[in-house]
Each structure stands twice: as C-alpha cells, then as structure tokens.
Amino acid sequence: MGEWFPTVLGVTAGLVSTSSFVPQVIKAWRDRDTAALSKRMYVVTVTAFTLWSLYGFLIGSAPIVIFNLLSLVLSGTILALKIRDERRGAMAQSSGREPEPTRSG
Numbered sequence: 001m002g003e004w005f006p007t008v009l010g011v012t013a014g015l016v017s018t019s020s021f022v023p024q025v026i027k028a029w030r031d032r033d034t035a036a037l038s039k040r041m042y043v044v045t046v047t048a049f050t051l052w053s054l055y056g057f058l059i060g061s062a063p064i065v066i067f068n069l070l071s072l073v074l075s076g077t078i079l080a081l082k083i084r085d086e087r088r089g090a091m092a093q094s095s096g097r098e099p100e101p102t103r104s105g
Helices: 004-019 022-031 039-059 061-092
Strands: none
Touching: 004 061, 022 039, 022 061
C-alpha cells in the first residue's frame, strides 16, 4: 500500500467520528434540553479529546490533531450547554420559579 493510505484512513475516520457529534450539538442547542445527557460522560470525552490532540501533536499526526480538536470543540459545546442548563434549573428551583419550557422542533 502507498504511503497515502494511512492518511486517507485517518481523515476518513476523523470525518466519521467528528460528524457524529454534530446532530447532538444541534439538538441540544435548538431544544435547550440536555437533561438526558450525562455530564460525567462529556467530561471524560472532553478530557480524552484533549489528550488525543496532545498525542497527535507530539507524534506529528495532522489527522489526529485536527479531528480531535474539532471533536473537542463539539463535545465541549455539549458539555457547556449541559452545565448552563443545570445552572438555569438550579437557579429556577432556588427562586421557586418553573424552569423555562423547552422548545420542540
């Protein structure tokens, strides 16, 4: 096999795995509902993508760096939305108000 095959394989794997986060980000953003998402899982995921990005940088692998940084941004967005929604819910409970209704789409 040519030297290009590992790069093509890495880019393909990166596109597939990174694109898997896009529907979740869109849904969490639009619906403003992250109750069903695990914050612990996204903390672990963000940590893993950070470590993979550092690893890719150390070994000089552009596909690993690029796609793990993109995945880090997407999973970090989901984690930030989850934290934001939890804080809003906690503030609403402490003030005795109902949390904002979620929009269906």
